Amino acid sequence: MMKLRQLEIELEEVLKFKNPKVYLEQYMTPPHLAACLLHMADSKFHDIYGKTVLDIGCGSGILSCGASLLGADYTLGVDIDEDALTLFRENCSMLVPSNSVECLQCDIRQYMTNKSFRTSFDVIFMNPPYGTKNNKGIDMEFLEAATNMFKTAIYSLHKTSTRKYVCKRAKSMGLDASVQAELRYNLDATFTFHKVKSKDIEVDFIRFTPTKQTVK
Amino acid sequence: MLLSRILNMRLITHNMLTSHVKGVTNGYPLIIEATEVEEKEVDFNPEFISRMMSRIEWPALVKAMEWIGKKDCLPEEPIENCEKDNDFLQKAHHALMEIEVITGSLKCPESGRKFPISNGIPNMLLNEDEV
Ligand SMILES: C[S@@+](CC[C@H](N)C(=O)[O-])C[C@H]1O[C@@H](n2cnc3c(N)ncnc32)[C@H](O)[C@@H]1O
Numbered sequence: 001m002m003k004l005r006q007l008e009i010e011l012e013e014v015l016k017f018k019n020p021k022v023y024l025e026q027y028m029t030p031p032h033l034a035a036c037l038l039h040m041a042d043s044k045f046h047d048i049y050g051k052t053v054l055d056i057g058c059g060s061g062i063l064s065c066g067a068s069l070l071g072a073d074y075t076l077g078v079d080i081d082e083d084a085l086t087l088f089r090e091n092c093s094m095l096v097p098s099n100s101v102e103c104l105q106c107d108i109r110q111y112m113t114n115k116s117f118r119t120s121f122d123v124i125f126m127n128p129p130y131g132t133k134n135n136k137g138i139d140m141e142f143l144e145a146a147t148n149m150f151k152t153a154i155y156s157l158h159k160t161s162t163r164k165y166v167c168k169r170a171k172s173m174g175l176d177a178s179v180q181a182e183l184r185y186n187l188d189a190t191f192t193f194h195k196v197k198s199k200d201i202e203v204d205f206i207r208f209t210p211t212k213q214t215v216k
Numbered sequence: 217m218l219l220s221r222i223l224n225m226r227l228i229t230h231n232m233l234t235s236h237v238k239g240v241t242n243g244y245p246l247i248i249e250a251t252e253v254e255e256k257e258v259d260f261n262p263e264f265i266s267r268m269m270s271r272i273e274w275p276a277l278v279k280a281m282e283w284i285g286k287k288d289c290l291p292e293e294p295i296e297n298c299e300k301d302n303d304f305l306q307k308a309h310h311a312l313m314e315i316e317v318i319t320g321s322l323k324c325p326e327s328g329r330k331f332p333i334s335n336g337i338p339n340m341l342l343n344e345d346e347v
Contacts (some may be wrong), residue, residue: 050267072263076229085337089223098257099313102223104233106340110347116236116340118244119271 001043002070009033010069013112014062014091017084025129026083026107028060030159030185037205039154040099041123042178043175045207047153048072051122054149055110056142061101061127068096076121077103100124109138112145124154140169153209160202174211181205221286224254224316224336231272231312233338234267235331237346238259242281245276246331248283250320258313265309272312272330 011031020026029037034142042048049071055064060078067075077092079085094100106116128142130136139158143166154175158166159194169175184200205211236242276292281290290311291304298304322338323331329346332339 019257031227050264052271063288073261073267074228076232080341082337082339086335089337092223099223102225102229104225104229104338104340107342110236110340110342117232118234118273 001049004039007039007066007069008032011035011062011066013095014060014065015087017060017082017087021081021083023133023135024084025135026059026084029062029127031062032187033074033183033185034062034066036181038063038070038125039206041125041155041207042070042136045153047123047155049072052076054078054124054146056060056124056126056146057128058088058103059084059089059127061103063127064088064101064103065092065095067125068092069102072146075101076105077100077101078108079103080105080107083197089105104134106179108145109141112141112148117149120149120151122151122153124150124156126155127157130159134170140166143170143175144173146208147175153207156206156208157203160204163204166204166206170208171211175208176211178207179204180207217245224318225293225333225338226313226316227277227284228268228282228312230270230280230317230322231337233322233340235327235329236330237324237327237342240324240326242326245273245279245325246322247325248280248317248320249323249330250284250317250333252317253284256316256317258309260306260309262302262305265305265312268312269294269299270284271307272308274278275307277311277340281315284315284317291335306328320330 002151016028017026038071048067053067053072053075055077064075064077088103124146131138167177183203186200278290318336321332323330
């Protein structure tokens with residue numbers, strides 16, 4: 001298995017958005033964080049090697065690249081934005097050792113109720129928009145869409161300040177939420193044009209699994 | 217050195233996609249209308265293909281090959297114990313992993329709505345009135 005440090009070094013090569021679209025919340029998960037999260041998913045839960053992975057809101061592709069480097073069989077990245085996907089392809093073709101990643105353009109909100117993939121993916125990774133740019137609730141829409149398309153686990157990042165709400169909503173979707181790590185990162189640092197010095201935000205790294213059915 | 221490669225839509229992905237246009241009840245499989253197709257050799261991983269067999273909708277894959285113009289490359293039905301048959305897996309591998317659609321469209325079998333594929337990326341975005 002690839003070592004954490006080595007994964008991080010590889011992921012540092014991922015090119016960032018050149019002109020991030022603020023309304024789509026196009027900031028990249030920092031390489032160090034992405035490496036830690038993916039490595040944990042693989043080493044602690046065996047959720048990557050030999051699995052099929054869906055990366056929702058794949059952006060520049062850091063999560064897909066990481067999953068593929070850790071041995072995912074097949075990874076599909078989806079994003080609403082064509083420019084993001086162009087960058088995604090650039091990054092994946094540079095970093096990914098095998099032909100195991102593909103991408104697709106779609107608006108995940110259109111996939112919440114309608115069944116859009118015939119088969120589900122073993123695992124879903126996402127760092128959804130947090131809904132701070134006039135799109136309140138979009139992180140829950142991502143989660144709801146993911147719920148229709150996974151088998152084993154969904155890994156996602158959510159603002160720590162919304163933890164209670166997220167867990168409650170997850171429960172109503174038939175998911176158990178377990179917080180794996182509390183993280184801080186400087187979100188605005190990834191938007192190059194910001195002049196004001198910004199604060200770190202606190203996010204939870206959560207693993208969602210189907211609620212265990214109690215046998216009657 | 218790693219050869220850089222572009223990741224275009226392959227039939228493994230086509231096999232999973234359905235049309236999500238509002239009101240459509242049977243949007244599977246999407247009809248492939250390809251104007252540009254490429255074949256690229258990909259390392260054969262029999263374990264992977266074998267694992268994927270349970271998730272692949274075989275008739276849709278056979279159809280897809282037909283639409284691409286490679287009708288006779290696959291048996292109509294998976295053979296018995298196909299998960300262990302190297303010859304069979306190799307054929308499935310070729311169909312799933314080595315054929316890339318670069319330009320064309322995916323047509324909803326029910327509504328006729330076309331989802332364009334350009335630069336190897338299928339665009340499944342719907343207009344507001346189609347959701
Ligand atoms: C916070 S970024 C995460 C990018 C990447 N996954 C990462 O971890 O670095 C969110 C991504 O979601 C995409 N996005 C926003 N709204 C979307 C939607 N409705 N459907 C699909 N993707 C969307 C954005 O274009 C952006 O790339």
